[in-house]
Amino acid sequence: MAKKKLKALVIVESPAKAKKIGSYLGSDYKVLASMGHVRDLPAKASDVPSEFKKKHKWATLGVNVESEFEPYYLVPKEKKKTVKELKDALKDAEELILATDEDREGESIGWHLTELLKPKVPVKRMVFSEITEEAIKEAIENPRDLDLNLVSAQETRRVLDRLYGFTLSPLLWKKVARGLSAGRVQSVAVRVLVQRELERLAFKSGTYWDLKALLKTEAGAEFESMLMTVGGKKVASGKDFDESTGKLKEGADVLLLNEQQTDELLERVKKSDWTVTSVEQRLQSRKPPAPFTTSTLQQEGNRKLNMSARETMQVAQRLYEDGHITYMRTDSVNLSNEAITGSRQRIEDLYGKDYLSADIRRFETSSKGAQEAHEAIRPAGKLMKTAEELGLKGQQAKLYGMIWKRTMATQMEEARLRFQTVTITADDAEFRATGRHVEFPGFFRAYVEGVDDPEAALDDSESMLPPLEENQKLDPSEVEPLKHETKPPARYTEATIVRKLESEGVGRPSTYASIIGTIQDRGYVKKSGSQLVPTFTALAVTRLLEKFFPNLVDLQFTAAMEQELDDIAVGEGDRLPYLNHFYRGEEGLDEQVKSKEETIDAREICTLNLEGIESAVRVGRYGPYVTDENEEEPVSASIPDNIAPADLTNDLAQKLIRQKSEGPKALGMHPEENTPIYKLHGPFGPYLQLGDVVEDGPKPKRVGIPKTVDPDTVDFETALKYLSLPRFLGEHPETGKKVNAGIGRFGPYVLHDKVYKSLTKDDDVLTIGLERAVELLKQARRRSAPTPIRELGKHPEDEELVAIYDGRYGPYVKHGKINATIPKGYEVENVTLEQAVEWLEAKAAKKGTKKTAAKKKTASKKSATKKSAAKKTTKKKAAANKNTTKKKAAKKTTKKKAAKKKAAEKKEDEE
Secondary structure (H helix, E strand, O other): OOOOOEOEEEEEOOHHHHHHHHHHHOOOEEEEEOOOOOOEOOOOHHHOOHHHHHHOOOHHHOEEOOOOOEEOOEOOHHHHHHHHHHHHHHOOEOOEEEOOOOOHHHHHHHHHHHHHHOOOOOEEEOOOOOOOHHHHHHHHHOOEOOOHHHHHHHHHHHHHHHHHHHHHHHHHHHHOOOOOOOOOOHHHHHHHHHHHHHHHHHOOOOEEEEEEEEEEOOOOOEEEEEEEEEOOEEEOOHHHEOOOOOOEOOOOOOEOOOHHHHHHHHHHHHHOOEEEEEEEEEEEEEOOOOOEOHHHHHHHHHHHHOOOHHHHHHHHHHHHHOOOEOOOOOOOOOOOHHHHHHHHHHHHHHHOHHHEOOOOOOOOOOOOOOOOOOOOEOEOOOOOOOHHHHOOOHHHHHHHHHHHHHHHHHOEOOEEEEEEEEEEEEOOEEEEEEEEEEEEOHHHHOOOOOOOOOOOOOOOOOEOOOOOOOOOEEEEEEEEEEEEEOOOOOOOEHHHHHHHHHHHOOOOHHHHHHHHHHHHHOOOEEEEOOEEEEOHHHHHHHHHHHHHOHHHHOHHHHHHHHHHHHHHHOOOOOHHHHHHHHHOOOOOHHHHHHHHHOOOOHHHHOEEOOOOOOOEEEEEOOEEEEEEOOOOOOEEEEOOOOOOHHHOOHHHHHHHHHHHHHOOOEEEEOOOOOOEEEEEEEOOEEEEEEOOOOOOOOOOEEEEOOOOOOHHHOOHHHHHHHHOOOEEEEEOOOOOOEEEEEEEOOEEEEEEOOEEEEOOOOOOOOOOOHHHHHHHHHHOOOOOOOOOOEEEEEOOOOOOEEEEEEEOOEEEEEEOOEEEEOOOOOOHHHOOHHHHHHHHHHHHHHHHHHHHHHHHHHHHHHHHHHHHHHHHHHHHHHHHHHHHHHHHHHHHHHHHHHHHHHHHHHHHHHO
């Protein structure tokens, strides 16, 4: 009996989607996963067959730059099994349905599948923005053809990125440091961060004074007011200062008060009557923000949930694959009629009709170069269930909850606020008080958008003033002078850099998460709290690119490149002329790099002449350092790892050089150990060391000086206390176990029963008591095993869990004690159990090889030691024998001499 043919083979990108979609389509369809891309440009030179490399100069580049920029695609080893499975499954199918993601990348994967599988059956493209039964069945009934314009745009983008990265990155290796990389969007993002850091470095702080008054009404209500004018002239504020000089901007017609003038004014107004001279009120409406796009989801995830862009996208991917939200890579703010109907019904059920907007609210996409405009990110389906109703937990519940609330807000009434502005006069000074009251919360009931400025108040915050009217007398409870210093421009956070790149039309929101991850992985950026801090290496690389390839890191030029690619995507542009112009000819990238390589002085590029720093700052093989070349013998000192470029001052640079040139000075001799105590500076900051470093000797005890302590204030007695840590504080009142205080790798801490808790900046490790330690320990969570990002299943050998975890250097798979890094190019969501097992086995084999090599090395060392010892023994014996022979010869000589002497004496006697 002939085997029954499948109606269709449906190919999606991940196993999770395959399982879900398969359950909706039934047994007539076979749904398999491609595991992301099935082929790509070679990741490294070793991937290219040696014969091919011999034949073609461009082979390792992966793009035929000699003939129409044809890409050279390879099926990676780990994908060959997947491709075979897909080919075998296609033999039993009457149709091939490509159900890869609905974006440009998904279109490209679909095209690659047809190129590899070479189907002899009809091929259809199926698209959907949510994984619900209704959406999947509708999508399979309404397929379309592959969009070859989208495919061409994606291929052009991939080729362009390869030409950019593989041409410029080797130049950075030669001129700056190995392991660096350049990228079309990545390098621009780094430049934006570097420019902000240089603005902070050039920033000069300005000082100004004003008064704050706490005023009281007759009824006893109190409120604050701030000085605005004196003698009819506006008092200077922060925005009136020039950031590069620290002085008032030219033409600023304001009164700059100094401390003395402020004190004099304070005395005058204290004696004066305080009268309300005007009361103004205005009503204002707030409209809800648009539903989430990829970019705004990443921004709010960072602001509200403290999630990185990468984490946000990983969690969103799982929510999408589980059928909880619509597709998470989109520039669109459009909501379907189904979503609007479902949202409005839920609003009425949960909040009442008063909170439902009178008319359906729709939004227009405004982002520059918007594409892939399908639907905004929202809860899937039409029931609009809450996170609790879906049984979601952890990060998924938080992110879904935020998406749900924002979607509800779009169809809710506007919020109505009342603002009050009151002017109060005292002598010739005017003070102002402002208040805000939410008259009707509207959409605030569901959602309030986050803000980038941590000091800014959220829209729904209340700060009402008491009832006030003109000519009302007030009593000043307290008037105090305030000294202000202007602040440098804030560093970018993940939220603000995403917003900046999107507003400039640089890159696409779907790529921002990977870009932010890459610039951190490459050592261009470090995170300090929520701030993205560029490193000295980033400054050197940006300097090179700005000086020799200014177009490539120009925001407008990069945005124009993006627009060209978008034009190709809609069939309005041609890839070949564009790539030719970019890469070939005198102005092309290839010739530019070749012609400029010899003229780029690596030492000059890596020497950063930073504003205000007299010494040269250099980026070297082992990190950044300052050097003073004015002396006969130049002195260089490493810049500690925790010092950001904008935080390096001239005083600090001189101090580092002075400490290096003077060498370590002993604070004194330890009374018990009788060894010197040194105060030193290392890459991670200042520390104390007990004793000297002796070759082959034990490592001397070291303890870091807390960041909250000025190293210059640490004297001999204090050093002794730090070196005596950890301190026993007492027994925990609940467990009876020891509580200690000490200093570790991450600073001062208290420890109880293997649970650590860092001290706050207000705690002193040398004086903290048991009561405070117990209070801090209550806030600590016992360290638990890391939570997996995805569970892949049981290992075929021992049935122990194999799962994916997010590590410091990116995602990895874990089984038992074996960890294996997920190779580049693999999306976490697409990794299968089989692939994970292969990687784990390869890692285990590598470990085994290393152990064997180590054993052999040890055995070889032992053998060499034995041989050396035997050789030494032989030498000793030979030396001893030689010595014995010498002694015997000397003895014989002595005897002969004695005999001759005796004979001579006898002859004398005879004569």
